[in-house]
Amino acid sequence: MNAKASTEKGGTTMDKIVALCKRRGFVFQSSEIYGGINGFWDYGPYGTELKRNIKETWWRDMVHQRDDVVGLDASIIMHPKVWEASGHTKQFSDPMVDCLLTKKRFRADQIDPQSGPVYRYGGAADGAGKTSNAAYAVLQEDTNKARKTAKAYYETLGLKDPVLQGEQVEHVVNSTAFNPENGGLLTPPRAFNLMFKTFVGPVEDESNVAYLRP
DSSP states (O other): OOOOHHHTTOOOOHHHHHHHHHHHEEEETTTGGGOOOOOOEOOHHHHHHHHHHHHHHIIIIIIISSSSSSOOOOOOOOHHHHHHHHTHHHHHHEEEEETTTTTTEEEGGGOOEEEEEEEOOOOOEEETOOOOOOOOOEEEESSHHEEEEEHHHHTTTTOOOOEEOOOEEEEEEEEEEETTTTTTTBBOOOOEEEEEEESSSOOOSSGEEEEOOO
């Protein structure tokens, strides 16, 4: 089936592609039967063969068929001074924010500015007497949708059927503090290091720091 035909029958989505890959044994989320680890994947029988074929084709074209390129298979773990010299340890990071409700992570510099009414809450309480003083806010045109999102957030804190407290409304312009998908509040931006840090040797101290090849 070509891409056009697939689109006409409902569209090709990432969920469909992932489901197909799992059914056919191409790729699985790592440690899936134990809950999985985000960002890590295991290759199944077909996926292993496909990956090997791609690597061999790339190696043939980029190394064997060129006179100005030779092969090098460096260690995955290298001395930290290698990455200091390349600038990776200081610059290989992105500003990231997390949605307080869904825990989904976004790059802060890729969130489009939004304007509109923001519903702010000072906390919530439920019928069992449990309370939360955690502040929360939602950027949403619809009042009912804003309250529904806020209640969902306080439910993640353990409150059942929470009653919102201290509702206030204000208008913001060009704000990047809210999830563009649900209007929920985001955490402040923080540097997300894309380098995987580890230690070489039996003692975990700064003299034994090493990084996996990025």
